[in-house]
Amino acid sequence: MEEDKKPGSRNRLRTVSLVVACGLAGIVAVALGLMLADALTLYAHESSGGQPMLYVMEQAEPGENRIVPLTEQDFADHPALDAVIRGEERNPSAWEWGMSDRRFIGGANVSYAESRALQDAYGPDRETWVYPHLEYEGAYYLVVTTWP
Structure with missing residues (x-):
């Protein structure tokens, strides 16, 4: 009490x-x-006039890479992926000379947020830097996003 x-x-x-x-x-x-720095970075990228792109390549065999089966939910979550693999942006090229097991099937403009979401979902493994193969209806796809 005395201490109090x-x-x-x-x-x-x-x-x-x-x-x-x-x-x-x-x-x-x-x-x-x-959080503010992240928001300002995205705003600066979006204001720069450039546009991120989604590119999809089809590969004949996945090899030993990890395979991710695509579901209807994946296509609902990523409309650009749906447009390239199943929709109006699909325009497959011939099988590439020299790489007879791979071909470019299409690309689409995406927002920076969508590009980041695609990279997080289907980008390379952070340790090995190997991209997973997406499987849909027996075909295997590689997804690459680019920023300007």
């Missing part, structure tokens, strides 16, 4: 609570700053 009456213990409690409050405010400020 001492002004030193109250000051220590105030100091600790002030340090904790400042630490939490700093963490929130850093998180908000990172």
Whole structure:
């Protein structure tokens, strides 16, 4: 009880609570700053006049790569992928000379957000940098997105 009456213990409690409050405010400020930087980066890319692209190649055999079966939900989530593989953007080229097991089947403009979503879903493995093969109706596809 006598310690509660001492002004030193109250000051220590105030100091600790002030340090904790400042630490939490700093963490929130850093998180908000990172979110703002990400939003500004996307805005700058979209305002640059360039347009990200989705390119799809068909491959005869997947080899030993990981295979991801495409579902109706995948096509609903990524309309550009649907347009290239099953729709109006599909325009298969001849099987490439020298690479007789691969051909370009089409491409489409996508937004930066869609490009990022496609890259996250179907991009290369971060350790091996090998792209998965997407399987749909017995055919195998590679998906590549580019930013200007």
